[in-house]
Amino acid sequence: MKNINKYNHVILISLDTLRNDCITANKDNFVKKMLGKKAFKTEKLDQIIKKGVYFKNCISAAPYTSASHTAYFTGVWPNQNGVYEFFNRKIARPTVFRLAKKSGFHTIFQTDFPIILGESLGFKDGVDDYFIEDEKNAFKKLQHVSKKENTLSFFHFGGIHYPYGFHKIKFAKKDFPNKIKALEKKYGLKPNINASDMLDESFRDDKDREYLLRYKSIVDHLHFESKYQDLLELYLEGLDYFLKNRFNSFFDKLIDFVDKNNALLVVFADHGENWNKNSRGHSDSVDDEVLRVPLLFYGKNIPKNKKITELVRTIDVIPTICEYTNIKKSEFSGKSIDLQSIDFFKSNREAYSQVWRVGDKRKIYEFQQNVLKNKKMYSPLKTKLEKESVYANGYSLKRKYLEDGQVEEVLFKNTGEKLESIKTNDKIASRLRKLLSDYNSKNKYVGDKIDEIPAEIANGLKSMGYNV
Ligand SMILES: [Zn+2]
Incomplete structure (x- = not known):
């Protein structure tokens, strides 16, 4: 990549829980499919897609907020960056905020989820100004500091997540x-x-x-x-409500800023949403509707109206940003994407996603309450791999690990079409299984010493009326 424009400002927008097929510029428009004549349009996003590079097949490294954002921010796979579970360990690799700050950028972080994307897991590291549910003041800060300094800012919105549309x-x-x-x-x-x-x-x-x-x-x-x-109709109603009542007017101001400054805008989601017997919203799911997320780049010199179907991963975003700014690189698992030559882009990538869980929601709730109360991270709870998925060479394999040790497998073409029999496609399946097993052999944390739940957590549960 020669002679590329280096941006002075980077703006990341995370639309928590936005399914890729709910962006109505897509041919595969889920909103229209579900609501028919009553369908709305995600018009502001659709407009910007026409002016930028939009990846239609970006796969998130995890179906929950913490791990997904950590993968974005570190450019490193969850099983090597520390945060592959929901709320159990701190980020163990430098985030883009730390890298940017070291490179002289002023960093701004706005989030609707300060518990998940906050101090406890290490999201404030490298952040100069941290805002909670206050995009207006975060944006004011950006306008002010951008006059003198290079900036990296992050705006996270939880309004699409349930309570659908509202947040608060x-x-x-x-x-x-x-x-x-x-x-x-x-x-x-x-x-x-x-x-x-x-x-x-x-x-x-x-x-x-x-x-x-x-x-x-x-x-x-x-x-x-x-x-x-x-549930899906409620989700869509909430998406429409959030866009009209909170996001659209903010987005207009932001686009104006991008157009007037030498800024790069990246819009993405951490995961989607789906409801069926294998997917309770998102956090337990490896459905395509949950893992496939929108990803969009917009700014001066970014090619216009490019809709890319080649596979990319959320871990590729930060390496790409480093290529287009003076933010110094770190060791990434992701690979940068040449946006200028996007017409010739060939993926050559594999995407992995996993669901790791404690199993008992009360345990993780009490663990979280204690972390917040005592302002320190405890030794991690025991977790296990429940589901995983790999995408490569036009196929994806999804595996579910059952209590009795059995494994359920489903094989898909990347178009979402389910392949009827694993047996007749065994060569493809074994290649994908091998990829997963190689990926898992690199997990730095499995086998760590894990403490049992401290007595105070068990007592906390009892005081709340649970039988422990
Ligand atoms: Zn989320």
């Missing part, structure tokens, strides 16, 4: 409680704050927490009743 009362006012009441009425449910999933991504006051838990218990009900269609 602050962003949705009466619409949030009204929606909850309407849903409770529709499904004949009493207000219930005992959700199966008590985990939180953000700090909430009592009212906000009550609404979140009531929403989650509605989600529990719909999931239990296998009302997957209803």
Whole structure:
């Protein structure tokens, strides 16, 4: 890559939980497929796609927020960067924020999920200004410091995640409680704050927490009743709400900044969303709808209206940014993408994604509460590999590890088409199995000394009424 424009400013936007096929510029438009005549358009994103390079086949390294963002920020596979589980270990490799700061950039980080993308796991490392649920002031800061310094800024939005569309009362006012009441009425449910999933991504006051838990218990009900269609419709309704009520106006201002400054904009998602018996939203899933995420580059000299179907990975983003700025590189597992010659781009890449879990949601909830309360990371909980997936050479293999030691396997063509029999495609399957086994042999953390749950966590569970 010769004579390329080096950008002074980099802006990363993460639209948490945005499925790639929900970007309506796609031929495979899920919004239209689901809602028909009532379908909306993701118009602002569609417009920018026409002016930039858009990757239609970018695979996330993990289906949950923490591990997915760490893979983006380090350019290193989860099993070598420390964060391959949900909330269990700190980031063990330099993030782009640290690299940028070392290279003289001012760094800004705005997140809606300060618990997950915060101090505990090491996301604040290298960050000059950290904002919580406040993109307006984060943007003001960017406008101010960009006059004198090079900048790297990150804007994370949780509004597409459930509670779909709202995130908090602050962003949705009466619409949030009204929606909850309407849903409770529709499904004949009493207000219930005992959700199966008590985990939180953000700090909430009592009212906000009550609404979140009531929403989650509605989600529990719909999931239990296998009302997957209803859940997906709620998700889409929420996406539309978030774009119209919070994102679009912000995005306009940001595009204006990019156009007036020598800035590179990268828009992406950490994971998508899907509901079926194998996918409860996203965190337990290796479905394509969860792992395939939008990825878009926009800026001066970036080729226009390029929709790329070749496979790329989320770990390729930071190596690419380093190529286009004076941010010094680190050791990456990802490979940079030559955006200038994108018409000739050949992937030559494999993508891996894994689901590692504790198994008991109460354990991880208490663990998280103790980490937050005592402001330190405990020895990690025991986790196990539940599902994994590899994409290579136009195929993907998905494996699920069952309690009894059995393994379920499904083989897909990259077009999403399921191959009927693994047996008749055994050569392809064995090649993919070999890739996964090589990938797993590089896990730096399996076999680490793991502590049992401390007594205080067990006591905490008892005090909350759980039988431990
Ligand atoms: Zn997420």
